[in-house]
């Protein structure tokens with residue numbers, strides 16, 4: 241795993257966006273795996289800036305997203321679909337038909353089958369990832385099989401606690417989500433994983449410890465041939 245240690249969130253966001261811009265320049269038909277959460281917002285801001293400055297176009301790009309809450313309509317302000325539109329998709333020239341997104345409402349078995357089918361037709365060139373304070377990647381919580389594909393997940397108490405800041409209270413945080421599996425994430429050609437802030441330090445250290453266990457989903461990333469970890473000074477405090 242290649243590690244880039246930055247001074248702060250802005251630097252982390254700029255460096256990650258620059259890596260994606262380079263990939264887009266080399267391949268305008270890039271298949272980009274997107275993540276939600278607080279971590280990648282700055283990366284999206286920088287990518288939007290690159291688009292506005294005419295450095296890149298997204299018109300031939302295809303996107304896949306990692307996960308979605310179960311029970312929230314796509315128009316719900318806390319749905320991940322809404323998040324992506326608000327923070328990224330609505331500000332670039334992405335063809336809406338090239339957006340692939342798991343749906344968390346309706347018949348879930350159908351939602352899983354449909355999304356897996358879409359994923360299986362493409363190979364993700366670059367996957368952006370955050371990491372949960374409990375080591376989850378996407379919504380693959382501790383204990384998820386490394387062989388998992390798209391599936392429904394019961395969210396960990398820690399994850400619901402971490403995400404309640406976006407809702408009025410804990411009760412409003414959905415209990416279930418639909419998520420790409422770990423095997424799907426590992427199939428990406430390249431992964432950029434971002435971590436910032438003190439509350440990610442433990443997760444970063446565990447991941448880098450080299451102990452591979454399904455109890456810490458991000459530990460599998462050490463086996464991937466092309467992962468770049470970009471951390472700020474707080475999440476990366478213990479990295480030499």
Ligand code: PGA
Pocket residue numbers: 276277278279280369370371372373376377378
């Ligand atoms: P965060 O979430 O970016 O909001 O910290 C990361 C994650 O849960 O993967």
